[in-house]
Amino acid sequence: MSKFDYKKVMPRYSFIAIIMTLLAVTVMAKTLYTMTAKRDYWMKVADRVKKDSVSVKPTRGNILSCDGQLMASSLPEFKMFMDFSTLRDVSDSLWKAKVDSVCLCLSQIFPEKSAGDFKRHLMEGYNKRSRHWPVWPRRVDYNTYTEVKALPVFNLRPYKGGFHIEENDARQRPYGSLASRTVGTMFGSKDSARFGLELSYDSILRGTNGIIHRRKVLNKFLDIMDTPPIDGADIVTTIDVDMQDLAERSVIDELKLINGNVGVAIVMEVKTGDIKAIVNMEKCIDGEYREVKNHAVSDLLEPGSVFKPVSIMVALEDGVVDTSYVVETGSGVWPMYGRQMKDWNWRRGGYGTMRLPRTLEVSSNVGVSRIIDDHYHNNPEKFVRGVYRTGIASNLRIPLVGSTPAKIRIPKKAKNGQWLNWSNTALPWMSIGYETQVPPISTLTFYNAIANNGRMMRPRFVKQVLKDGKVMMEYPPEVVPGHEQICSQKTVKLMQTMLYHVVSQGLGKKAGSPSFKVAGKTGTAQISQGAGGYKAGGTHYLLSFAGYFPADNPKYSCIVCIQKSGLPASGGGMSGVVFHNIAEGIMAQNIKLAVSDARDSSSVLVPDVKDGNILAADYVLTHLGINTNTGWSGSYTDGNPIWGRAERKEKAISLMREKVYGRRQIPNVTGMGARDAVYLIESRGVRVRLQGRGKVVKQSLEPGHTIKKGEVCALLLE
Numbered sequence: 001m002s003k004f005d006y007k008k009v010m011p012r013y014s015f016i017a018i019i020m021t022l023l024a025v026t027v028m029a030k031t032l033y034t035m036t037a038k039r040d041y042w043m044k045v046a047d048r049v050k051k052d053s054v055s056v057k058p059t060r061g062n063i064l065s066c067d068g069q070l071m072a073s074s075l076p077e078f079k080m081f082m083d084f085s086t087l088r089d090v091s092d093s094l095w096k097a098k099v100d101s102v103c104l105c106l107s108q109i110f111p112e113k114s115a116g117d118f119k120r121h122l123m124e125g126y127n128k129r130s131r132h133w134p135v136w137p138r139r140v141d142y143n144t145y146t147e148v149k150a151l152p153v154f155n156l157r158p159y160k161g162g163f164h165i166e167e168n169d170a171r172q173r174p175y176g177s178l179a180s181r182t183v184g185t186m187f188g189s190k191d192s193a194r195f196g197l198e199l200s201y202d203s204i205l206r207g208t209n210g211i212i213h214r215r216k217v218l219n220k221f222l223d224i225m226d227t228p229p230i231d232g233a234d235i236v237t238t239i240d241v242d243m244q245d246l247a248e249r250s251v252i253d254e255l256k257l258i259n260g261n262v263g264v265a266i267v268m269e270v271k272t273g274d275i276k277a278i279v280n281m282e283k284c285i286d287g288e289y290r291e292v293k294n295h296a297v298s299d300l301l302e303p304g305s306v307f308k309p310v311s312i313m314v315a316l317e318d319g320v321v322d323t324s325y326v327v328e329t330g331s332g333v334w335p336m337y338g339r340q341m342k343d344w345n346w347r348r349g350g351y352g353t354m355r356l357p358r359t360l361e362v363s364s365n366v367g368v369s370r371i372i373d374d375h376y377h378n379n380p381e382k383f384v385r386g387v388y389r390t391g392i393a394s395n396l397r398i399p400l401v402g403s404t405p406a407k408i409r410i411p412k413k414a415k416n417g418q419w420l421n422w423s424n425t426a427l428p429w430m431s432i433g434y435e436t437q438v439p440p441i442s443t444l445t446f447y448n449a450i451a452n453n454g455r456m457m458r459p460r461f462v463k464q465v466l467k468d469g470k471v472m473m474e475y476p477p478e479v480v481p482g483h484e485q486i487c488s489q490k491t492v493k494l495m496q497t498m499l500y501h502v503v504s505q506g507l508g509k510k511a512g513s514p515s516f517k518v519a520g521k522t523g524t525a526q527i528s529q530g531a532g533g534y535k536a537g538g539t540h541y542l543l544s545f546a547g548y549f550p551a552d553n554p555k556y557s558c559i560v561c562i563q564k565s566g567l568p569a570s571g572g573g574m575s576g577v578v579f580h581n582i583a584e585g586i587m588a589q590n591i592k593l594a595v596s597d598a599r600d601s602s603s604v605l606v607p608d609v610k611d612g613n614i615l616a617a618d619y620v621l622t623h624l625g626i627n628t629n630t631g632w633s634g635s636y637t638d639g640n641p642i643w644g645r646a647e648r649k650e651k652a653i654s655l656m657r658e659k660v661y662g663r664r665q666i667p668n669v670t671g672m673g674a675r676d677a678v679y680l681i682e683s684r685g686v687r688v689r690l691q692g693r694g695k696v697v698k699q700s701l702e703p704g705h706t707i708k709k710g711e712v713c714a715l716l717l718e
Contacts, residue, residue, distance in 0.1 A: 058207030061232030077170035083162035207232035238274035273457030297403035300437035304525025307433030314386035337424035361506030369428035451554035456483035511576035520547015609646035612676030668703035
């Protein structure tokens with residue numbers, strides 16, 4: 001007899017089968033319900049734990065000087081947040097125990113805010129259970145972030161303590177405000193370029209965004225790369241940091257001395273058109289001078305007497321006069337169609353009769369205007385066409401926002417023979433730099449062409465694009481289209497001689513140098529106040545000097561323009577002085593001597609060494625054959641500065657490395673030279689005022705002083 005009792009077992013199997021069937025039907029029903037009625041709800045839940053096609057920003061390329069020094073670079077900055085919802089679920093008791101000490105430490109890191117303010121701010125986010133509550137409203141650098149990250153609670157993992165960050169690339173300029181309008185800057189919150197080369201070359205510097213998708217796995221978000229980002233390329237500018245610093249200091253010193261409003265200086269390399277320095281200083285409401293607008297490429301002002309060489313060149317090239325031409329200027333006042341043309345010395349009796357070259361040497365308004373009016377009065381269009389032929393009105397295609405070519409109107413004649421947009425006084429006043437609007441960079445380009453034997457070079461700001469150290473693109477020197485030769489070689493040589501005589505025996509003597517020859521032209525023009533004319537609200541002047549050096553073998557051309565209110569006003573005596581300082585400084589920098597020549601074998605065997613960058617000191621001392629006792633390693637050509645002090649021994653120099661205070665404290669710069677001291681302090685956001693020369697013997701802010709916004713540190717050097 002079988003042990004299987006069909007009547008007892010089958011009901012049990014049937015019951016189980018029915019239960020399983022009902023369970024399967026329930027699962028299927030629930031599945032259908034989820035897929036239909038609850039579909040929108042669960043799609044929203046899915047969106048919270050995954051993200052597709054998330055954009056990943058690349059690292060922005062660097063902007064380099066002509067010799068490879070960093071002028072703008074991207075460094076990470078961090079914005080810090082707390083997820084109080086996670087904190088209250090996981091580490092609530094720890095937070096309550098540590099909140100006071102956390103706030104006290106935060107106050108020490110950010111002295112602008114007290115511990116009580118921090119506690120009120122953080123507890124507000126705690127009570128709201130905010131998932132993204134800012135710890136500090138602004139971005140901080142990596143050093144500050146690590147300090148905050150080390151605090152209690154904040155040092156826990158994000159899903160335990162709730163502390164998390166947003167990382168962004170911030171634009172930093174190692175040389176501070178140097179050439180800031182030309183280099184440009186960024187909108188920090190939008191990560192977009194504002195102006196300057198940052199904006200003009202944004203597509204090259206920015207790179208290409210990558211794409212990732214995010215998935216939540218085991219309560220963690222994982223980033224899965226789909227398309228990696230392509231970092232931006234670097235651009236190599238033509239700016240020379242040393243020349244830029246020299247030009248800025250020269251302009252600011254003169255502006256402070258004469259209480260000027262705006263100061264512009266541009267230095268250009270003659271053969272290539274490379275812009276080595278460009279300065280745009282403007283007096284701000286607080287009395288300090290800063291770069292607010294790129295006046296060098298955007299100011300459309302009447303240039304005044306620096307335009308006179310253009311007029312003389314046109315007349316010489318057309319053959320209507322030569323250098324032996326004699327003009328009568330009377331007593332310095334000459335009637336011109338109902339108006340009086342005056343020379344600068346008309347109260348002293350003027351210059352009388354003179355030859356054409358002398359009109360430039362003494363900048364005679366009467367002489368130049370009479371030469372042009374006598375020969376072009378009946379055909380002013382011929383003169384203006386000649387001006388365009390010189391290239392001063394050419395569109396130079398400057399890669400800076402706001403740049404514009406010169407505006408010089410061309411006479412138009414009606415069918416009846418009458419001039420439509422012209423008056424009898426237009427030609428004589430145009431010949432001396434009025435009735436025209438020329439930006440400083442266009443004027444300089446014209447003078448640079450004279451120095452370059454008539455070949456007009458387009459101003460160049462960027463010469464290379466680099467990627468991973470390799471040259472990806474070249475921007476070679478370029479001639480302004482149609483101006484391979486702005487005039488004949490005979491006319492060029494005559495203009496070079498006359499401009500040299502302006503400095504050697506004319507009104508431009510203060511721009512000259514006893515060490516090398518200088519050629520150029522002064523200019524002093526009244527600035528029109530629009531509808532109010534030239535006298536509205538007092539008289540304003542544009543003081544200029546444009547030229548090149550050394551005159552016998554031109555290497556650099558330069559223009560200096562200063563705007564000021566009231567008298568005294570002298571293009572040669574004010575702008576010419578700035579030109580002189582820039583020219584002598586550049587020529588001194590370009591003297592190439594062997595380092596070994598600096599050794600004085602007859603007296604001083606071991607030189608005195610300033611504190612500061614001991615890598616640089618070690619480099620020089622090694623080439624001089626002087627032993628250095630060093631307990632560190634590094635390369636001056638490849639490495640970053642190593643800060644320390646030097647001690648002089650009998651036959652050696654001991655260079656000792658010293659710890660430098662953090663980014664929020666004032667460093668000890670006593671014993672350093674001006675360059676190292678200024679770099680260390682201004683890189684921390686503190687402005688420096690220098691007094692004296694030599695080594696730093698006193699600093700107004702003590703070493704270790706916590707930096708506050710807007711502070712100024714005065715350094716006394718002896």
